[in-house]
């Protein structure tokens with residue numbers, strides 16, 4: 001299916017510039033190991049073993065956010081998965097970066113600093129414009145080839161993703177290849193029975209947008225997480241508001257409340273909302289409340305409740321295909337993992353076709369002792385995966401296909 005070149009087409013012993021997606025959760029300043037490292041390690045190891053000089057680019061967070069940090073910790077985590085040293089230089093394309101790149105020997109690996117620390121990276125512009133930036137024009141001449149392995153960032157028209165492939169012979173890495181083939185096949189697939197999509201997580205804007213386009217394909221949407229609460233708010237309940245210094249609901253409400261209202265109006269019979277929610281009580285225990293009994297906007301809800309989990313479990317077990325995007329609660333805290341894990345367990349125990357997407361959400365699988373083998377495909381992509389569900393193309397892939 002792929003129409004791009006892959007590592008099978010790359011001659012050995014080259015100077016290769018590789019784009020990975022190592023964007024990870026950061027807790028108290030500590031980068032959390034996750035499936036992205038393990039998956040990309042395969043591509044990196046293969047390149048090093050083929051005798052290439054391997055220079056890696058990746059991003060972490062966005063300027064202004066708490067998780068916008070250096071990639072120094074990422075180099076150490078990646079090294080533990082590749083089983084080889086991964087050098088790090090705190091520079092993107094300046095003198096220090098170029099010197100480190102030029103001093104690499106065959107089979108050695110170097111990670112450059114967070115691409116989003118470079119001004120040319122982020123503004124979304126045409127690939128041709130990105131190719132002309134100082135970042136791309138300075139770095140590209142030091143390489144023979146460019147490899148894009150960052151399928152999960154391929155919906156972004158950023159310099160490191162779309163500029164370099166116009167300046168260098170470009171190839172897809174192993175993660176790009178696998179994710180592209182698995183996720184692109186979904187849009188054209190037909191199912192005899194019920195198709196269900198579990199929608200949660202914190203990036204409500206991304207998922208609500210996509211729900212609008214998937215109404216014809218998906219029979220039933222099971223909502224939780226931040227998106228779920230915004231739908232409850234639209235249905236007239238006192239949930240889905242920022243309380244204290246929270247910054248999850250009100251902006252996303254502004255951006256999406258009209259779409260939510262029209263989705264509820266036109267597709268209300270396809271949408272299941274939580275009937276109960278869980279929160280942390282004064283003794284730090286999990287407590288639950290029926291949505292109909294909520295009468296104050298003063299509490300943060302961290303999971304869907306037990307009755308909701310039971311009804312979602314039944315829907316999943318009756319489905320022919322289940323797609324998951326985003327967690328139903330703050331599953332990293334075991335007290336609030338019931339919704340996310342309940343749905344994942346139901347999928348794992350049935351033989352439906354399933355795809356679990358999201359860099360964060362897919363972590364719940366190993367955290368709670370489930371096996372990746374019990375799912376059709378576990379994608380490390382979030383935004384790119386849900387765009388693929390709708391059949392939309394990804395700019396980072398399109399540019400590779402031009403080569």
Ligand SMILES: Nc1ncnc2c1ncn2[C@@H]1O[C@H](COP(=O)(O)OP(=O)(O)OP(=O)(O)O)[C@@H](O)[C@H]1O
Pocket residue numbers: 200201202203204224225226301302303325326327328329330331332357358359360361362380381382383
């Ligand atoms: N009620 C809630 N309150 C706070 N956090 C929540 C709640 N429900 C879900 N989450 C969080 O949502 C996160 C997962 O969703 P998110 O939208 O960030 O990413 P994703 O779908 O995994 O993927 P990607 O970041 O790759 O797009 C989890 O880390 C979980 O803790």
Ligand SMILES: O=C(O)[C@H](O)COP(=O)(O)O
Pocket residue numbers: 021023061062152153156359381382383
């Ligand atoms: O984590 C992701 O989903 C990708 O790395 C894209 O990150 P972004 O949403 O910050 O562009």
